[in-house]
Amino acid sequence: MKLTTPGGHSRPSMKDVARQARVSMGTVSNVLNNPSVVTDVTRERVENAIAELGFVRNEAARRLAVGRSNTVGFVVVDLGNSFFLDITRGIEAGLDEHSRQLVLANSDVDLDKQNAHLTLFEESQLSGLILAPLDAPLDAALAVRDRGMPLVLVNWPGDEDTCGIVNDDEFGGYIAARHLIENGRRRLLFAGGPFGLRAIADRLRGAERAVAEEPGVTLEVIETERITMRGGTELGDELSRRSARLRPDGLVAAADALAAGAIHALQVRGIDVPRDIAVIGHDNNHFAHDHVVPISSVAQPGQDMGLTAAALLLEEILTPDEHTHRTVTMQPSLVVRESSGA
Numbered sequence: 001m002k003l004t005t006p007g008g009h010s011r012p013s014m015k016d017v018a019r020q021a022r023v024s025m026g027t028v029s030n031v032l033n034n035p036s037v038v039t040d041v042t043r044e045r046v047e048n049a050i051a052e053l054g055f056v057r058n059e060a061a062r063r064l065a066v067g068r069s070n071t072v073g074f075v076v077v078d079l080g081n082s083f084f085l086d087i088t089r090g091i092e093a094g095l096d097e098h099s100r101q102l103v104l105a106n107s108d109v110d111l112d113k114q115n116a117h118l119t120l121f122e123e124s125q126l127s128g129l130i131l132a133p134l135d136a137p138l139d140a141a142l143a144v145r146d147r148g149m150p151l152v153l154v155n156w157p158g159d160e161d162t163c164g165i166v167n168d169d170e171f172g173g174y175i176a177a178r179h180l181i182e183n184g185r186r187r188l189l190f191a192g193g194p195f196g197l198r199a200i201a202d203r204l205r206g207a208e209r210a211v212a213e214e215p216g217v218t219l220e221v222i223e224t225e226r227i228t229m230r231g232g233t234e235l236g237d238e239l240s241r242r243s244a245r246l247r248p249d250g251l252v253a254a255a256d257a258l259a260a261g262a263i264h265a266l267q268v269r270g271i272d273v274p275r276d277i278a279v280i281g282h283d284n285n286h287f288a289h290d291h292v293v294p295i296s297s298v299a300q301p302g303q304d305m306g307l308t309a310a311a312l313l314l315e316e317i318l319t320p321d322e323h324t325h326r327t328v329t330m331q332p333s334l335v336v337r338e339s340s341g342a
Contacts, residue, residue: 012053020049071101072313073121074130075114077155079106082286083302084132087154090306091130098314100127107134115140122149128313130154135197150316154309155199157327163312164327165305169199172298172332173206176252176280177219179296179334181210183342185250185278186217191235191262192254193223200227200254203282207252220248227254232261239277240269249277256281256288259295263339267293274341284335296340298332305330 018025023046030038031046038046049055074091076084092102103126107114111134118140121129128150131141138153142162145151151162158164177188190207192200204221211219222238224231235258239247253259259281263273273279273293281288284299308328316323336342 012055014055016053017046017049017055020053021046069125069127070099071103071124071126072128072130072310073103073105073117073124073126074132075105075107075117075121076132077107077114077134078109079104081283083283083300084155086300086302087132087306087309090303090308091154091310092306093303094307094310094314100314109134111136118144122147128152128317130309130313132156135199150313150320152309152313152316154305158325161325163309163316163325165308165312166327166329167199167300167305168329168331169202170206170209172282172300173203173208173252173254174210175206175332175334176203176282176298177207177210177250179280179336179340179342180250180252180278181214181217183278183340185248187220187248188217188250188252189220189222189239189248190252190254191222191224191258192227193225193231195223203252203254224258227258229257229261229264232258232263233265234261236262236265237269240266240271244276247271247277251277251279253279253281256283256285256295256297259297259339260287260291263291263293263295274339278341279339281339288335289337291339293339294337296337296342297335299335300332301330 014025014028018028023042027038027042028046031043035043072095074088076088078084088104095102105117107117114134118129122144129144130152132154133141133156141151145162153162153164155166156164157166180188188211190204192203195201195204208219211217222235224235251262253262259279263279266273266277271277280296282298284297288295288297
């Protein structure tokens with residue numbers, strides 16, 4: 001029996017395509033799944049028939065038949081952060097090279113949503129999963145992996161059974177503080193939080209290392225409740241209430257949003273950025289370039305991280321016996337703009 005559309009019309013089947021193109025159903029299958037074995041003339045005839053009939057393959061039925069999918073799932077912690085959009089583009093580019101598709105789900109910084117997306121993708125029999133997780137226990141993700149689903153973590157370290165791709169956040173904090181020091185700043189402030197977040201703690205450690213190398217430079221540390229624009233505004237308001245003598249002359253913000261909020265609050269109260277306080281953020285979010293004071297930032301190699309995640313996952317899927325689980329660490333870079341006074 002043919003499938004029907006919601007409007008009651010019969011959906012064309014592979015048999016209809018074969019009849020229209022005057023080929024066997026096996027040839028239609030090859031055009032859809034293994035086109036390299038079909039001659040150009042025959043393939044074109046089948047593709048024309050597909051277009052004329054409006055045939056759409058039944059992916060669920062195909063997956064049941066072959067026991068696998070050509071689709072990879074990516075569960076991302078926060079699509080509001082352009083860093084993760086860059087990772088997504090990298091994953092998609094890496095999968096495109098192997099004719100694989102990407103399905104994207106945003107957990108929106110919600111652990112229950114993250115776990116629900118993982119369950120859905122596992123039940124859909126996708127060929128593998130990439131996860132940019134919350135800074136929280138990975139029990140659900142590791143359970144999916146233990147049931148046989150290839151899994152790669154991005155922006156998170158792997159273990160002996162899982163690959164991971166991480167950014168060297170300690171080096172990021174180091175080069176941010178080093179940049180301000182090299183531009184003559186001597187009273188630095190590191191702001192971000194909570195410090196229980198691995199990336200924030202690593203960035204602070206890097207800033208501390210840079211300051212320790214330079215005699216006469218001090219580092220104040222403020223733990224913020226959040227690394228958002230609002231958190232930055234609260235930080236800027238607090239700094240603006242201080243006397244000039246007690247204010248830092250350089251701010252290392254753990255995120256661009258925090259830097260942007262702080263700059264806005266400082267400027268409103270007549271404290272000039274970068275003359276009075278030089279500011280550098282982190283992540284090189286897309287809005288940093290367009291801010292009223294373009295924000296210097298530490299750029300994470302998001303697209304390269306995504307490409308690497310896709311390559312590791314495909315390696316595990318296609319050559320599992322030769323695959324070795326490992327964590328790849330990638331280096332951030334400095335993007336200098338007006339806010340740091342360089």
